[in-house]
Amino acid sequence: AAREGLAFVLGQSALRRIVVINTLGNLGTGIVDGVALVFVYRHLRLDAATVGFAMAAGSAGFLLSASVSSVITRGLGPGLTLAISCLVYSAAPFALFLGPLGYPLAAVMVWRLLYGVSLPPYDVNAATIRQAVTPDRLQGRAIAAINTIGWGALGLGPLLGGVLGERIGAQPTILIGGCACVLAIVPALVPRLLEPEELPRT
Numbered sequence: 001a002a003r004e005g006l007a008f009v010l011g012q013s014a015l016r017r018i019v020v021i022n023t024l025g026n027l028g029t030g031i032v033d034g035v036a037l038v039f040v041y042r043h044l045r046l047d048a049a050t051v052g053f054a055m056a057a058g059s060a061g062f063l064l065s066a067s068v069s070s071v072i073t074r075g076l077g078p079g080l081t082l083a084i085s086c087l088v089y090s091a092a093p094f095a096l097f098l099g100p101l102g103y104p105l106a107a108v109m110v111w112r113l114l115y116g117v118s119l120p121p122y123d124v125n126a127a128t129i130r131q132a133v134t135p136d137r138l139q140g141r142a143i144a145a146i147n148t149i150g151w152g153a154l155g156l157g158p159l160l161g162g163v164l165g166e167r168i169g170a171q172p173t174i175l176i177g178g179c180a181c182v183l184a185i186v187p188a189l190v191p192r193l194l195e196p197e198e199l200p201r202t
Helices: 002-011 013-043 048-076 078-098 104-133 136-168 170-183
Strands: none
Touching (some): 013 048
């Protein structure tokens, strides 16, 4: 049963691209998360209270985005909304480099803001595309296959980030994680995913 779901996902163009986006994005985010707080505390010299405030303020973007995701999707369509979400998501790790430029508080806030803003529209529209192209009998198996691969990468990322952080330092590790997130944009820009033929027109 699990094999059938995996075979369907990997054999379906739009779903295969979503798997790649999830895997690269989660891997990159995990790598960044593995060293981000070390970078913030040791290199940006922020204290715990300031970091907590900045992360809380930045995370408000998640609530704002969730409240308007449906409006954005109706205006742009699922594929284009998903692609723009990927672009915003990929910019989040690089916001941390505002810190060494003299804006440590803004670095943390913008990092979490971009991350939070991008997630609701991406998740909603990835689910829309998955549901539209997957037969009813395979819905559960398809989401299980997609999540197993994607969330597996999120678990591996912090481990890889910790190893890289010890060997090459926090800033280069954040750069590597950010580049993985950038690579995740590529499958989202493929026309077949931007406007899958099976998606209903609204």
